[in-house]
Amino acid sequence: MIHLVRHYLLKSQILCIACSLAILFFIYIRIWAITFFDAARFRQVIEFFKDFEKFSAVPFAQLMTYTGRVAQAFNEPVVITIIVIWTISRGSDCVAGQLNRGTLEMLLGNPISRRRIYWVQVLVTTTGTCLLAILAWTAMTLSVYTHTVTETIAPPSLDIPGMPFSIPLSFAEPETIERPMSEFVEINQFWPAITILFAMGFFVAGFAMMISSLDRYRWRTIGICIAFVVVQQMMRVLAMAKPEYDFLLNYTFFNPFDPEGLVHIYVNQPERYWDFWLYRGDEIYRLSGLGCHLVLIGLGLLMYIIGDQVFTRRDLPAPV
DSSP, rough: OOHHHHHHHHHHHHHHHHHHHHHHHHHHHHHHHHSSOOOHHHHHHHHHTTGGGGGGGSOOHTTTSHHHHHHHHHGGHHEEEEEEEEHHHHHHHHIIHHHTTOOOOHHHHHOOHHHHHHHHHHHHHHHHHHHHHHHHHHHHHHHHHOOOEEEEEOOEEEEEETTSSSSEOOOOOOOEEEEGGGTTOOOOGGGGHHHHHHHHHHHHHHHHHHHHHSSOOOHHHHOOOOOHHEEEEEEEEHHHHOOGGGGGGGGTTTTTOOOHHHHHHHHOGGGTSSEEEETTEEEEEEEHHHHHHHHHHHHHHHHHHHHHHHHHSOOOOOOO
């Protein structure tokens, strides 16, 4: 068992190191980039794009805060791509990759069961996914505690009721001050984004391993998995753009994968975070924190089990 774990760890170490460095540096730089924009000016820019608020997982008012902007980093396409690369690469190698190379037959020639080979791969892939999520949190923490933000303090003014302008009470220039970003961002508020990032990777890895158990060619398994992820993202975009297609959100895993939305719930409605559903009045509004995690992890585990059953019972084709 230990030798088998070591074998798969050595095979995946280069990819794991590459993905780890990529997510570490991207998150660090992405959050650093937030400090380039003054909060007041960023608020003015956001106001020009109110028509695009329907594409956002959270209200624009949340994006105007540093907490909302930091949470957005975990939903960046680059971060999703890194997780998808790791999970699909390792998941596709589980069965189809080894069949394609002709190494699975040699491995099974030893006193090792198919089930053990399969679940050791699950262990290695899940551990790597967990590591990437932890590194994302580490990069965020380092960036928050090592950078400062610029605040512009306008001179005092007098607001006139019913009028769209105010009268300045001083002719002094606006004052610009530097303050630590950690004063505006509480890092413990972002663990929902980290755990849902792991849950998304767990789901995609489960899908990849299930397809790998059904196939014999790794290239075809990778193609199917990538097509699945792309179609799922297209369904989410279409559902958010057109209200008549919002039912598509029920069929895409990008609906429960919502780092910004979960951070928003955790910060503003912490008592409802552990509910399965979030209600708006008497109607179900969306999945809450518990629901999002259970859907992704539950479906991922189900696909792992399906892959296990297929792999342990199928006839393995002869290597080509």
